[in-house]
Amino acid sequence: MTMLDLELTLANLLHALGRDGRSVAEGALDAGRVLTLCESHRRLACGLLLADLDVEGFRRSLARGAEAYLGLLVARERRQDLDPYALCASRALPLMDALAAGHGALARAVALRVTPRWTRRMEPRADFLFFHALACEVKGEALAPVLEEASRVGVSSARFEVLEALVAGDVRAFESALEARVEDWHGELEQQRLRDALPPDAANTEARVCLEAVALFHLAHARGLRPDVPSRYVPPEALPPVEPSEGAP
Structure with a gap:
């Protein structure tokens, strides 16, 4: 990917956000359109970080x-x-976006309204179970029952190993x-690419920044853990600031 590719992608995303934002604001509420709007904000956030190390723009777009997703969840209460x-x-996914943006209050507001039952x-x-566990963590509820349920039904993956390490x-x-x-x-993502199922805007932006890892880093920091950064796809600029240790100048 060249810088020109990224600049064109950002221009496309800004156009899409303007169009979709008006559609959501002016038309009848459509859950699918709101998710598309969230997706465009996510891709723009990653693009801003990749193009200019624009951390503020990254966090603002994620938020x-x-x-927008929180508005959808609130609307569900009366629709x-x-x-x-x-x-x-x-x-x-916008729950992870709020976490990756470092916006704890917004993440909690979303977590309180995430569907608590398996559909x-x-x-x-x-x-x-993974997203339910994230919501529980953000709300301050125990993760152990969710992890026990995952184990009981035979769910096992690196995602759940991350959560188990967080609890431990x-x-x-x-x-x-x-x-x-x-x-x-x-x-x-590579499997999607091989099936031609990865849109160019995604390939140039969110496929180059693992927002899930950024969100999980924020949860680790909230628990007082200070892990090292993974070697790929997690820009250090996107992570929570590291506080100086005691006695450091």
Whole structure:
């Protein structure tokens, strides 16, 4: 990817955000459109970070997407006609966006409204359990029951190993599991690429920054862990600032 490719991608995303933002604001509420808007904000955030190391723009765009998603979840409280597929817990990527933006209050507001039940035939149980676990962590609820359920139904992956390390407070296990998760994430994207299922805007932006890892780093920091950065796809600029140790100048 060249810098020109990235600049063209950013221009396309800004155009899409203007169009989709007007559509969401002016038209009847459509859950799918809101998720598309969130997706564009996510891609723009990654593009800004990659192009200019624009950390503020990165965090601002992620937060805007999460705010749009929060609006959708709030609307669900008074609407019964919204697409349940779009409201599955496993579609709650904007929860990770809010975490990756370092916006704890926004992440909590989203987590409080994420669908707490598995939507059968609409989402893999493993994906539901992962996002349910994230929401529980953000709300300050115990993760152990969710991890026990995952073990009971045979769900096992690097994602859950990261969460287990988080609960145990084991920074080395967290680093190892997160490195494995980043590699799994990259492999999933490569499979999409081979099937021509990875849109160019995604390939140039969010496929180059593992926002899930950034979000998990924020959760680790909130628990007092200070893990090392994975070797790939996690720009240090996107991570929480490291506080100086006692006695440091």
